[in-house]
Amino acid sequence: MSNSLTRATATRLLAERLTREVVVSNLGQASLDLQQIADRPLNCYTFGAMGQCSSVALGIALARPDVRVVCLDGDGSLLMNLGSLCTIATVAPRNYALVVWDNEVHQTTGGQPTATAARSSLAGIARGAGIEKALDARTEEELRRAYDRIFTEDGPLVVSVKVMPGRAEGRLDRDVVGHARRFARALAALPASEPARS
Amino acid sequence: MSNPSWSKHLADVLRRNAIRMFATVPDYIVSHVLEHLWADPECRAVTVTREEEGVGLLAGAWLAGRRGALLMQNSGLGNSVNALASLCVASQIPLVLVISHRGDLGEFNPAQVPMGQATGPILDALGIRHIRPGSVADVETQGDGLIKLGYTRSLPVAIVLPPELTGGKQG
Numbered sequence: 001m002s003n004s005l006t007r008a009t010a011t012r013l014l015a016e017r018l019t020r021e022v023v024v025s026n027l028g029q030a031s032l033d034l035q036q037i038a039d040r041p042l043n044c045y046t047f048g049a050m051g052q053c054s055s056v057a058l059g060i061a062l063a064r065p066d067v068r069v070v071c072l073d074g075d076g077s078l079l080m081n082l083g084s085l086c087t088i089a090t091v092a093p094r095n096y097a098l099v100v101w102d103n104e105v106h107q108t109t110g111g112q113p114t115a116t117a118a119r120s121s122l123a124g125i126a127r128g129a130g131i132e133k134a135l136d137a138r139t140e141e142e143l144r145r146a147y148d149r150i151f152t153e154d155g156p157l158v159v160s161v162k163v164m165p166g167r168a169e170g171r172l173d174r175d176v177v178g179h180a181r182r183f184a185r186a187l188a189a190l191p192a193s194e195p196a197r198s
Numbered sequence: 199m200s201n202p203s204w205s206k207h208l209a210d211v212l213r214r215n216a217i218r219m220f221a222t223v224p225d226y227i228v229s230h231v232l233e234h235l236w237a238d239p240e241c242r243a244v245t246v247t248r249e250e251e252g253v254g255l256l257a258g259a260w261l262a263g264r265r266g267a268l269l270m271q272n273s274g275l276g277n278s279v280n281a282l283a284s285l286c287v288a289s290q291i292p293l294v295l296v297i298s299h300r301g302d303l304g305e306f307n308p309a310q311v312p313m314g315q316a317t318g319p320i321l322d323a324l325g326i327r328h329i330r331p332g333s334v335a336d337v338e339t340q341g342d343g344l345i346k347l348g349y350t351r352s353l354p355v356a357i358v359l360p361p362e363l364t365g366g367k368q369g
Binding site: 053063 | 219242244245246247248250251252253254255256257258259260261262263264266280281283284285288289290291
């Protein structure tokens with residue numbers, strides 16, 4: 001079955017809804033799309049440590065329970081750190097959502113297929129790890145409904161978004177230290193609010 | 199002779215430096231420190247499935263304003279190398295590693311020895327400053343100083359726990 005959504009469209013649909021949420025993005029394509037479409041100080045780009053994006057986002061969610069954290073991971077990266085799903089299920093932060101751009105390939109390295117191209121389902125693995133709110137989104141309508149849930153329900157949620165393969169446009173700004181400092185300052189300056197709604 | 203209060207002193211040095219967030223893959227030795235942290239309602243200790251997950255989690259916590267320490271065996275240092283290098287060192291994110299040192303003096307398990315001998319060189323190769331406190335007094339003075347240095351440099355540091363401090367693990 002071919003996928004009709006692009007990662008850029010899916011990123012844009014998320015960006016339209018952002019106010020005081022933190023967005024943590026995976027190295028490579030996810031960060032490049034986010035920088036190009038909606039660069040903002042509350043974006044936490046990751047540039048290395050393939051696989052760790054969902055864990056970085058979990059640490060932010062635990063340290064700031066008053067802020068909703070949306071992680072934009074990739075299928076190849078999450079497959080490297082599947083244990084993270086078990087930790088997310090165990091800790092179960094209400095302010096945590098993991099969105100996976102599942103294009104079924106290792107895009108940055110030339111499009112080699114990942115395990116999701118064959119038989120593996122990331123939403124299925126997430127459910128097996130103990131995350132009850134684990135969804136698939138294959139169309140724009142399904143994605144909009146999934147975002148509705150992310151922005152209104154308690155987490156943790158996992159949304160596996162089937163997107164078309166393809167490289168993002170432009171060049172990644174790799175000021176690694178500068179982006180980390182900008183994010184930390186912006187989050188520190190964000191006034192505390194009531195913990196994410198129940 | 200190991201002083202059994204070493205683990206309480208180490209937990210206190212960490213807490214005195216405002217560290218309240220912890221991640222761990224437990225081993226026999228660091229579990230003695232974890233007991234003090236788990237008993238403290240102000241501390242949060244998350245058991246992760248693999249040590250590099252703890253590196254990611256605590257890097258995120260620091261970016262969100264909380265200091266963290268990762269408690270693990272030196273085998274877990276091997277599991278964490280790329281995350282420490284390409285996340286913490288590259289982005290200048292501080293983190294305190296508390297590493298029980300298996301595979302060194304007195305070791306009974308041959309499988310522990312290669313990582314045991316590689317522990318110091320791996321930390322050196324990553325530019326991670328480390329200490330090996332041999333006594334409770336060393337834990338208090340060197341440990342405290344090392345943690346302060348880590349936050350001043352904004353880089354990871356490591357407290358490696360030798361058997362002469364902890365009593366090691368007997369086969």
